[in-house]
Amino acid sequence: MNTDTIDIIGDEHIGTSPETPLRPDAFELSDDIKIERIQKHFAEIMHTLGLDLTDDSLSGTPHRVAKMFVQEIFSGLNPANKPDIKLFDNKYHYNEMLIEKNITLYSYCEHHFVPIIGRVHVAYISNGNVIGLSKINRLVQFYAKRPQVQERLTNQIAAGLKEALQSEDVAVIIDAVHLCVSSRGIRDTNTSTLTASYSGKFRDEKTKTEFILQVNNSKQTV
Ligand SMILES: [Zn+2]
Numbered sequence: 750m751n752t753d754t755i756d757i758i759g760d761e762h763i764g765t766s767p768e769t770p771l772r773p774d775a776f777e778l779s780d781d782i783k784i785e786r787i788q789k790h791f792a793e794i795m796h797t798l799g800l801d802l803t804d805d806s807l808s809g810t811p812h813r814v815a816k817m818f819v820q821e822i823f824s825g826l827n828p829a830n831k832p833d834i835k836l837f838d839n840k841y842h843y844n845e846m847l848i849e850k851n852i853t854l855y856s857y858c859e860h861h862f863v864p865i866i867g868r869v870h871v872a873y874i875s876n877g878n879v880i881g882l883s884k885i886n887r888l889v890q891f892y893a894k895r896p897q898v899q900e901r902l903t904n905q906i907a908a909g910l911k912e913a914l915q916s917e918d919v920a921v922i923i924d925a926v927h928l929c930v931s932s933r934g935i936r937d938t939n940t941s942t943l944t945a946s947y948s949g950k951f952r953d954e955k956t957k958t959e960f961i962l963q964v965n966n967s968k969q970t971v
Contacts, residue, residue, distance in 0.1 A: 767904060769826065769895055776827060780819050787815035822857060825894030832887040834913040836878040846956070848872040848963050849885045858929050859896035867925025867941065870964045873910060874918040874950050888913065899923055899944050907946040917949030920960050 778786075792802055792811040800807055824830050852869040869889050892905040907921045922945045931938045950956050 767901060769897075769901070769905075771826065776829075783819045784812070784815040787818055788812045791815060822855075822894055823896065825891045830894075831891055832884060834880050834884045834888065836880060836913070836915070839875045839877050839879045843879075844875055846872050846874050846960060846963075847879075848960065849882060850964060852886050852889050854889065854893055854923065854925055856893040856895070856897045856899075856902060856925075858927055859898055861929035861933075862896065863928040863932070865897065865899060865902075865925050865927050867923055869906065870922040870924075870960075871906070871910065872920045872951070872960045872963075873914055873916065874956075876914070876916040876918065878914055878916070880913055884913070885910070899925055899927070899942055903944040903946050907948060911948065918951060919946075919948050920951040920957070921946045922961075922964055
C-alpha cells in the first residue's frame with residue numbers, strides 16, 4: 750500500500766473488519782517481553798524526534814508508555830483479560846428493558862493511536878437470565894482497550910453481550926469524540942460520532958424508539 754492510500758484510509762476511517770485484526774501468534778510473547786520491546790522502539794521514536802532521553806523528565810517515558818500499552822490501554826487485545834460473566838436467574842421477573850446509560854468510554858483510534866472519548870448506552874431485555882450490572886461496564890472496557898474503530902467497537906460490545914446473556918435482544922449506542930478529528934486534521938471540535946447496533950426485539954421500531962428516548966432523556970443522571 751502506498752503512503753497516499755494509507756493517508757486516505759486513515760483520515761476517512763474506512764477499512765473496517767468485524768474482528769480486531771490480530772495475528773495468530775499475537776500472544777506468544779509474554780507481557781514482560783512485549784514491554785521490553787515496545788520500550789526500546791518508543792525510545793527510538795522519541796530519539797528520532799530529537800528528544801533528549803537523558804533528561805530526567807523523559808528518561809522514564811519509554812518504559813511508562815510500554816507498560817501503559819500492554820497492561821492498561823491495550824490490555825483488551827488479550828482474550829485472557831475478557832471478563833468472566835456469570836448468568837443469574839431473573840428472580841425478580843423483570844421482563845422489561847434494562848438500560849445502562851452513560852458508560853464512560855476511553856478507547857484509541859487504530860488509524861492514529863489517539864483517544865476516542867465518549868459514552869456507551871446499552872440495553873437488553875431478559876429472556877430469563879440476567880447479569881451483574883457492573884459486568885456490562887467491564888465488557889465495554891474490555892473491548893475499548895484495543896486500537897479500535899467505533900463501528901467495530903459497537904458490534905463487538907453487542908456480540909459480547911449477546912454471548913453473555915445468551916439472547917439476541919440487545920442494543921448498543923456509542924456517542925464519541927475522536928481526537929484525530931477534533932484535535933488534528935480537520936480540527937472540528939463539535940463533531941461527535943454516533944453508532945448503534947440493534948438486534949432481536951430491538952429491531953422492532955417501538956422497542957428501539959423507547960430505548961432511544963430513554964437514552965436522550967436526562968442524558969446525565971446524578
Ligand atoms: Zn483516527
